[in-house]
Amino acid sequence: MTNAVYLFGGYIAMGMVYLLYWWSLRQRERFVERELELEREHERDLHSGETPFA
Amino acid sequence: MVQVQQSAKIPGAAFEKWRTWQTRLGWLSVVLVVIGLGMAFFYAPPEATMGDVYRLFFFHMPAAIAGFAGFFVTFVASIAYLVERTAERDMWAVAGAETGIVFSLAGILGGMFWARPVWNVWWTWDARLTSVTIMMLTYIAYMMLRQAIDDPERRARFAAVMGIVAFVNVPLVWLSTRWIDRTIHPVLFGGESSETAQGDLALTPSMEITLMVCMVAVLVLFAYFLVRRVRLEMARAELSRLREGGEIS
Secondary structure, rough: OHHHHHHHHHHHHHHHHHHHHHHHHHHHHHHHHHHHHEEEEEHHHHHHHOOOOO | OOOOOOOOOOOOHHHHHHHHHHHHHHHHHHHHHHHHHHHHHOOOOOOOEEEEEHOOOOOOOOHHHHHHHHHHHHHHHHHHHHHHOOHHHHHHHHHHHHHHHHHHHHHHHHHHHHHHHOOOOOOOHHHHHHHHHHHHHHHHHHHHHHHHOOOOOHHHHHHHHHHHHHOOHHHHHHHHHHHHOOOOOOOOOOOOOOOOOOOOOOOOOOHHHHHHHHHHHHHEEEEEEEHHHHHHHHHHHHHHHHOOOOOOO
């Protein structure tokens, strides 16, 4: 392999680490946001006195 | 059917304050990384013996420094937590360790691609590489310890002690190439390379300017990830509070 392959390979490897970490954070944030919204919806239903089968 | 919204509002002044910082740091890091890459490839001259492959150095060293910065955040936040036990201090500690691992991994990978053409091996059990491996394993163990304990207060207390003890590794990694004579890893700042070092380089003024720009770019990127990780912990804490029957705001 030439030096250029190692040079670009190294930058791609480093970039992939940052990109994967950014993606992993985004996935975890989305999961927590969804769960938060579900919890709030559940609480609102409880306080309104309505049931899903009414 | 429950409608799931993507923009769940999480109460808390700190959460909102850091949202602004996260956006600013994110865009600033994109701009600085692009400038840094441009300078690393087009402004800095080729190195006399290594040619162009040495350009990996401009993001390899800053990534390693950012990794140290992450572990330093864990160290300081862990001490702060033991002084006054607030959940936010524990959040900074875990965020520091995780981002530190990510940036150290990027530094190691960049270094491996530089080592192959210069040292003729991807990896060798040199003092610097061995000490970095031990440091990484210690912080991975820190993250595993956190996963193993359910009680939040107990988890934070145990992790704080480990976050302080684990930091002993960081100065050892820094000093490994300065204290041990037979090492292949060169020293560029704060000391002289050993006689066995390979891949040493004398920085010209344009290389130094490029390194400074790349250093700032990577540290801003690090700050962005750190803030984003802390905000994730804040959102998780709010979710736990709701699940335990807290009031809705």
